[in-house]
Amino acid sequence: MTREEWYNALEERQGAELVRRLSESCVAVCGLGGLGSNVAISLARAGVGTLWLFDFDRVDISNLHRQQYKISQLGMHKTDAMKELVSEINPYCNVITHTVRLTEENLSLVSDCDIVCECFDNAECKAMLVNTVAERYPDKYIVSASGMSGLHTGNTITTKKLGKRLYICGDGESDVKDDITLFAPRVMLCASHQANTVLRIIAGKFEV
Amino acid sequence: MVTINGEEKNVQGKTVASYLNENGYDIKRVAVELNGDILPKSQYEGTALKDGDSVEIVSFVGGG
Numbered sequence: 001m002t003r004e005e006w007y008n009a010l011e012e013r014q015g016a017e018l019v020r021r022l023s024e025s026c027v028a029v030c031g032l033g034g035l036g037s038n039v040a041i042s043l044a045r046a047g048v049g050t051l052w053l054f055d056f057d058r059v060d061i062s063n064l065h066r067q068q069y070k071i072s073q074l075g076m077h078k079t080d081a082m083k084e085l086v087s088e089i090n091p092y093c094n095v096i097t098h099t100v101r102l103t104e105e106n107l108s109l110v111s112d113c114d115i116v117c118e119c120f121d122n123a124e125c126k127a128m129l130v131n132t133v134a135e136r137y138p139d140k141y142i143v144s145a146s147g148m149s150g151l152h153t154g155n156t157i158t159t160k161k162l163g164k165r166l167y168i169c170g171d172g173e174s175d176v177k178d179d180i181t182l183f184a185p186r187v188m189l190c191a192s193h194q195a196n197t198v199l200r201i202i203a204g205k206f207e208v
Numbered sequence: 209m210v211t212i213n214g215e216e217k218n219v220q221g222k223t224v225a226s227y228l229n230e231n232g233y234d235i236k237r238v239a240v241e242l243n244g245d246i247l248p249k250s251q252y253e254g255t256a257l258k259d260g261d262s263v264e265i266v267s268f269v270g271g272g
Contacts, residue, residue, distance in 0.1 A: 031272060033272050034271075034272055035272040036272070119272055120272055121270060121271055121272035122270055122272075123237045123268040123269055123270045124236045124237055124268075126237075126268040126272075127236060127237045127238060127239055127268045128236075130239050130246075130268075131239055131246070131248070131249050134239070134246040134248075135246070135248040135249070135250075144268075145272060146266065146268045146269050147269050147271070148271055148272070149269075149270075149271040162239065162241040162246065162264055162266065163241050163244055163245050163246045164244065164245070166239070166241075166246055168266055172266070172269070173269060174269065174271070175269035175270050175271065176269075176270045176271035177270055179271075182271055182272075187271075187272070
């Protein structure tokens with residue numbers, strides 16, 4: 001599959017203008033677990049030009065029930081495993097990986113991206129990323145997630161907008177510490193809200 | 209009155225930090241929108257709520 005074939009196939013479906021905008025966009029996916037692995041794959045399929053992937057962890061057997069990795073990838077860094085998966089779907093997506101734990105000290109790593117997806121699992125880390133990026137980089141869009149655990153109805157997963165550039169997907173309340181676990185469909189619903197929001201921002205549709 | 213998460217509350221004069229503390233929020237898990245902008249955490253202590261302010265408080269929960 002040549003680059004031209006890939007882009008022609010996208011243009012037939014999405015139109016040349018949107019494909020151009022997508023191919024010029026740069027999105028950071030911070031955390032590559034249940035949310036981030038699904039967000040990254042959706043964005044790669046849609047034709048986002050550059051993905052910056054951040055995670056410090058390795059693929060574990062306990063991830064397979066909701067994350068996009070495969071048995072053959074057990075033990076790999078999630079950054080390398082996701083780069084491999086993306087390359088098998090859209091080899092013309094430019095993937096830049098950072099195998100690090102993002103903290104307030106190294107958050108400048110996201111500074112080249114237009115849109116930052118918060119896909120962490122820890123509540124304090126989520127708040128840290130959202131607040132730090134909003135304060136330091138007020139021109140960036142942030143697409144965050146809160147509340148997608150358990151087997152609750154899927155109908156409570158929504159996207160809310162705060163301020164001009166912060167979007168929060170999820171039901172806002174189901175906490176994994178109460179629900180014990182997460183299931184692939186509900187996490188993917190939330191990740192799909194995030195990926196959809198990213199695509200809408202790139203398309204110039206900023207309302208929810 | 210101050211509108212907080214859609215409800216009118218008689219809390220003008222309180223700082224954002226004291227409102228969060230008195231209402232059981234964990235400051236390490238929240239993001240606060242004040243009148244359309246995300247309020248930096250460093251300003252929670254020094255920002256007093258005023259009559260007519262509109263506030264949205266998001267308290268993040270775990271899972272991802």
